[in-house]
Amino acid sequence: MMFPFFDWTMILILPAFALALWAQFKVKGTYRKFSDVRSRLNMTGEQVARRILDQNGLHDVAVEPIEGELTDHYHPGDRKVRLSEGIFGSTSLSALAVAAHEVGHAIQHKVGYAPMSWRASLVPVANIGSMAAMPLFFIGLFVPTISWLMDLGIIFFGAAVLFHLVTLPVEFDASSRAVSILGNGSFLAPDEVDGAKKVLNAAAWTYVAAATMSLLQMLRLIILRNSRE
Numbered sequence: 103m104m105f106p107f108f109d110w111t112m113i114l115i116l117p118a119f120a121l122a123l124w125a126q127f128k129v130k131g132t133y134r135k136f137s138d139v140r141s142r143l144n145m146t147g148e149q150v151a152r153r154i155l156d157q158n159g160l161h162d163v164a165v166e167p168i169e170g171e172l173t174d175h176y177h178p179g180d181r182k183v184r185l186s187e188g189i190f191g192s193t194s195l196s197a198l199a200v201a202a203h204e205v206g207h208a209i210q211h212k213v214g215y216a217p218m219s220w221r222a223s224l225v226p227v228a229n230i231g232s233m234a235a236m237p238l239f240f241i242g243l244f245v246p247t248i249s250w251l252m253d254l255g256i257i258f259f260g261a262a263v264l265f266h267l268v269t270l271p272v273e274f275d276a277s278s279r280a281v282s283i284l285g286n287g288s289f290l291a292p293d294e295v296d297g298a299k300k301v302l303n304a305a306a307w308t309y310v311a312a313a314t315m316s317l318l319q320m321l322r323l324i325i326l327r328n329s330r331e
């Protein structure tokens with residue numbers, strides 16, 4: 103028996119690992135490239151977020167700054183759009199793309215977009231699942247009398263996989279809302295919309311990579327489990 107983290111099934115994870123690295127590289131590169139391109143609109147991320155929120159009747163959703171890079175998010179509990187330093191006060195295409203995307207989440211919340219509420223209810227399950235899955239699985243793998251722990255580990259891991267899968271429509275939908283709002287005539291010119299779209303597409307790849315990684319991890323656990331029987 104080899105050390106469990108370095109058995110042959112690790113090979114399964116490698117393509118997903120490569121995809122995740124590539125996606126990180128791509129999102130940072132695209133984000134930085136379009137951070138240097140100022141929009142002709144000359145409004146900041148904050149101002150654009152505020153205007154789109156108001157246009158959608160979301161006057162009570164606040165826009166506030168948050169530290170870090172790419173830490174931007176919409177918090178449904180606090181009903182706040184939080185924009186990172188490089189987005190909040192910037193007039194770049196990256197800033198407007200990210201700001202509109204986060205407001206896209208606030209609009210999803212308002213219209214009761216179903217995958218968003220599925221995702222929210224999966225958060226606690228997925229957190230517990232991703233913490234407990236591996237310890238349970240490997241205890242079951244090494245102690246034959248309680249090998250059923252492997253199955254329990256796989257079920258727990260399944261909750262995390264489900265979370266990553268449900269995240270995909272939520273993120274894609276927020277980006278497509280952002281692109282159609284930015285391109286509706288009152289914000290960006292068509293050539294600028296292309297730039298914004300590139301930033302959001304690059305970001306979408308990081309979610310695809312995370313979902314692929316979790317699916318292949320799960321496959322790996324199932325193969326390891328079956329090789330024990």
Ligand SMILES: [Zn+2]
Nearest residue numbers: 203207273276
């Ligand atoms: Zn998002």
